[in-house]
Amino acid sequence: MKQSVKQILVRDFELDTVLGCGQCFRWEKDGPLWRGVAQGRHVSVSQECNILSFYDTTPQEAEGFWSDYFDLQTDYSAMKRLFSEHPVMAQACNFAPGIHILRQEPWETLCTFILSQNNNIPRIKGLVQRLCEQFGDVNESGPLAFPVPEKLARLSPEELTPVRAGFRAAYLIDAARKVVSGEVDLAAIAAMETNEARQALMKIKGVGPKVADCTLLFGFHRLDSFPQDVWIKRAVAALFPEGLPPEMLPLAGVAQQYIFHYARCHPELF
DNA sequence: TACCAGGGCCTTT
């Protein structure tokens, strides 16, 4: 194995959990190495104990762009302390102590979660990969950037058939057209209060509360947005019949990730 | 409110 270009000491971070828990779809594990693309940059990363090793990038990119992407500067132990005042949440936090919320690009996050609906992770990855291969730009370092909205806005549903997204193709095109026209303004959404931002995203066909909240949490780092799917609804009903404790609400999205991962890995409990 | 909309991965036989 070649020498890493940068090693970073991490806490409360577990690469396998972060990249495998269903918040991102452009990472592949190859032996100990995870290879991925974000915003047209590619990188390889591995982790041994608390050391994160970066390859195929520069020390500057690792310290800057990728540290931000992996949200390494946020103190998750403080959040876990708050959540752990609830005994069941303590168990969930303890079960997967290395969860982080990635800081992904909003447009890509919106598209990938449109594609995620009524779908499973392996197939979502395939759809995203074909979308990038067919319509993404290649830069000089090789990786395929996620297709820009202008590109997708020009397409007809027929032209998207090679992606094999099914009924989701029309949703993707609607999203692209509304972003290009400014009817959905992602920069403005970044500045909106969460409920207003959710409503704005839901102007897109195929974007309901769940997809909107995933976009806000994973693409805009809105830690108060709380994506509710069948698993979370079941788990919350069992664990918090009165609803989430109010002190957790500003960080409900982070709490959601611990609960979701715990529920998925203990299906017999819910 | 219930049902339907691609398609393929994964488990079971």
Next chain:
DNA sequence: AAAGGCCATGGT
């Protein structure tokens, strides 16, 4: 090898 279930959902 073949079959069927299942899918972090939303529109009609």
